Amino acid sequence: MDLPKFPVEGGCQCGAARYRLKASPLSVYNCHCKDCQRFSGAAWSMSMIVKDSDFELLSGEIAQYRKTADSGNAIVMNFCARCHGWLWNDPPAPGIKVVRAGTLDDLDWAAPVGNIWTDSKAVWVQIDPAQVNFPKGATDRTPLFDAWTRSTHKDS
Ligand SMILES: [Zn+2]
Ligand SMILES: [Zn+2]
Known part of the structure; x- marks a missing residue:
């Protein structure tokens, strides 16, 4: 997949909360945890790992919700305060955000x-065995970062 010209932007459904992504994310992958299923209302949610320094909130008021993830870690979830669209999580790992790629x-x-x-x-979800897959959370995200680098920097 070819990367776009950065910066790119995204935001919530009502348009109040807007953000800018200044550089490529470190990875994009799907999370099938029960929390993501509940919050997204779908079988999985798309997680996009970005460096804090590459993420800029341009507008909007943010509402936060603190929860304990399946992994046992405390996570801060960030939503548009107006339409409550789910925008990103602040994971326990310092320096990164997990942005909902669908935004x-x-x-x-x-x-x-x-x-x-x-x-x-869900049993009917097909996982591509050629991808980087973890039965539980990825304590070390390096394989996901490497797979992203391989997919976006085609050998030439
Ligand atoms: Zn909104
Ligand atoms: Zn999840």
Whole structure:
């Protein structure tokens, strides 16, 4: 997949909360944990890992919700305070945000390279064995970062 010209933007459904992504994310993958299923209302949610320094909130008021993830870690979830659209999580790992990739204005370039929490996926969801997959959470995200780098920097 070819990367777009950065910066790119995204935001919530009502348009109040807008953000800018200044550089490529470190990875995009699907999370099949029960929390993501509940919050997204879908079988999985698309997680896009970005460096804090590459993410800029341009407008909007943010409402926060603190929860304990399946992994046992405390996570801060960030929503548009007006339409309550789910925008990003602040994970316990410092320096990164997990942005919901579906909030990008254009997500054609953001094809996921792997899956986490496949142990709790719906039985009818097919996982591509050629991707980087984890039965539970990825304590070390390096394989997901490497897979993203491979998919976006085609050998030439
Ligand atoms: Zn909104
Ligand atoms: Zn999840």
